[in-house]
Amino acid sequence: MNFPILSSITFLPLIGALFVFLTRGENDEKNKGAIYVSVFTTLVNFFISLFLWFSFDNKTSNFQFVEEINWISGFIKFKFGIDGISILFIILTTFITPICIISCINSVKTRLKEFLIAILVLETFMIGVFCSLDLVIFYLFFEAGLIPMFLIIGIWGGPRKVYSAFKFFLFTLLGSVLMLVAIITIYWITGTTDVTKILQTGIPPEFQYLLWLAFFSSFAVKMPMWPVHTWLPDAHVEAPTPGSVILAAILLKMGGYGFLRFSVGLFPIASEYFTPLIFALSIIAIIYTSLVALMQDDMKKLIAYSSIAHMGFVTLGIFTFNKQGIEGSIIQMFSHGLISAALFLSIGVLYDRTHSRMIKSYGGLVHILPKYSFLFMVFALGTLGLPGTSGFVGEFLVLIGAFKVNFLVAILASIGVILAAAYILWLYKKVIFGKLENVQLQKIKDVNFSEGIMLGVLCFTVLLFGFYPEVLTETIKVSVDNLINNYKTEIAKTIIFK
């Protein structure tokens, strides 16, 4: 057996958390040792995952780096493995986590050690979600992520942290328990929870509809889709900056990943059947939440609503079942991971200086924060999908995919693009341009070294993947083709039966 590289990147952060636990010193911002240990661990993890990407064979759709050990005797194996889709999410996770930890230097003032431990443990669970090839293992990691996130919102959050933390926890838990029922049912139908085996044997069509709905309830909450999105703005607003970043950049992607890997992969017939539902909900999400975003006076809330709208594009793209749509939605998720992380960090930069998230307390920042204004502009343009940023590639491909399937849906989705431009440019104008009226703002300084690194790296990647998206599409191409082929053969089978 080869070196268990997937388990290493999954459990390395856990070991890092142990070392952070053992570091001596004060439990506040002065404890540099804890930060160094965490940054080191997550960076090592990032480089291992880059190595993973380079040694990844993108010519085959089979699962690679498969690891398998007996776990629950007799029926469940601890199985890890990745394909072209999951590797991007792993890279995203290992890329965003070090940035989060660096942002702790400025954003987290109390109980730093515990915060870093929570983030590191959360990284383990997130990578585990994207690696696992067994439904029970997947569920385990999927749910376990609630614990650290609940604590991150609840302990380090803003004034309404308790309400938000509870809402986040209970919403997600309620969505997920039905998935557990479905997973156990799948076990009794097919005799296994191993995803690769289920993909081969398939699930009888008569079961697919209810099982699909059970999985849907979980992923729709996580995604989040309208109308179960209400936990997200609350959670984002109250979470500390690194928490918002992780939430927007990675946790939301678990829903999209789940749709791709499980809903579409395991239940193709039900997926086809429920496509109109998904289209309707996605369109509502895109238009409604964009309109809501226009009305916000809290910057974090605005970005949170824009996240929901962007996730609407993702679900729309996945359920077009064509190459452009699915590739587009994966790239959209990846780029949203970068851009939303960057936007929350940018807001965090302002919040750390003035302790206000309100749009009206800013204005004219371009006169005093030129570097910041430039970086913020790149991310704002990325959000609205300007060609040359990674945001464009995803949205464009999704819209092409949608046009192929349903003209009306595509038109409605395009309105969302316009609205996105409206709310983000309006935000940018109010915050950056205009006169510097608030006297408090006179004293604040431009981005410091650590903030510069974080935002600079994100800016670079946003532009890189905007100009050169082949890096991403090459990786996912074969896996996406395979997914679509599987889907089409399954659908074809049912037509023959009819």
Next chain:
Amino acid sequence: MTDIKFLIPEIFLSISIFSLLIIGVFLKNSFEIIYKSSMFVIFSLLLIIFTSNNDIVKFFNASFSNDNFSLYSKILISVSTLFILLITKKYIIDIKTNKFEYPVLILLSVLGMFIMVSSNDLIVFYLGLELQSLSLYVLASIDRDNLRSTEAGIKYFVLSALSSGLLLYGCSLIYGFTGSTNFEQIAIASTDFNLGIIFGMVFILVGLAFKISAVPFHMWTPDVYQGAPTSVTSFFSVVPKIAGIAIFIKFMYLPFREILGEWQYILVFMSIASMILGAVAAIGQTNIKRLMAYSSIGHIGYAIAGVSVGTENGFQSTLVYISIYVVMNIGAFACILLMKRGGKYVEELNELSGLSKNHPLVSLGLMIILFSLAGIPPLAGFFAKFYIFMAVIENEMYTLAIIGLVTTVVSAFYYIRIIKIMYFDEPKKPFEKFTDYRIHGPIALSCILLVSFFLYPSILNEIVSSISIF
């Protein structure tokens, strides 16, 4: 006479109890020595059980049975009693209930449970049950100068006596209609549909449901849990539950195995009702002991869900559940026993506020235990529920599974509310700082077990899978 070797644990226990009683009467201030020796007795008992003959035999005219099932329950009972004695000692001395009767009564109830779980006959079963119950009545009111404790004792006694009466009436009906008190004979005689047996079964079920505090016979639980001294409550919430669930399983799968269709729906109802009540009623509680009472009602609901399936997988999952439940509850009560401020033990939930600042390690432990009680993966509590629902869904009882899982979300609310109080709220004055390995040790052990369970989650299943009652 050869049969007597199967009864060595019980005989050893009774001889020790009477010797301790005699020592207690003749020796002044003998609490310390008797407490220590009773722990030693339980420890030797464990060694005896481990080395004893584990042949599957029925003995004493088939009124006792020696099998894996009773052995497993006995080991679980002894281990948890040992830990409960370990964690409660400081509390017992602090509230001045350090009378030598206390450990002796605990041992007596353990003896009763031993007899109960190895019984194969209605009469022997009833003897064991009553020995256990009588000791528990006295234990509930052991703090006799405390109004609440005596009230708890009386309440428990009156209601429990009533349920024992019902149970006995059920036994007599069963005897009347089958002509035997032997479990095997009852099973053979009840193959043909017989209303008398069903009536008897229902009465026995009511009595048993009362002992394990399943809804709708749960009313005594919150009052008794709250009123009794915490040391006794921790014992109540763990040890009699193991014995109760064990005998519950035994009744359903042995004498009543032929009338599964009759009791299955009753059990499903009790299970759903307990899960819902345990989840909903606990939300408004402010007293942590009362909250634990409702939480234990909810957990019993899940355990019964496993029994109600009626298959071997079902009761095995219940045994796994109850084992994990024991680990969590001992840990939780060990934490409750640390809530001491200004020389007095406090029980209100908001006394815990900001615990994480003053006692970071204890609150980390309690947090792990609470998340596990809520059934959040990757902690052991999740696997306990997972196995139960595996068995439930195997038999296509989807309603039970969905209601059960939705109630876990509701119950998660009050568990995370405690975590909220500990972690999100502003700190109060710290609790009295004392490092007592007898309390902190079990908390640490419980947390380690709960966290590391996911590395090898089938460990209990492998032990339990060799157990069958048939």
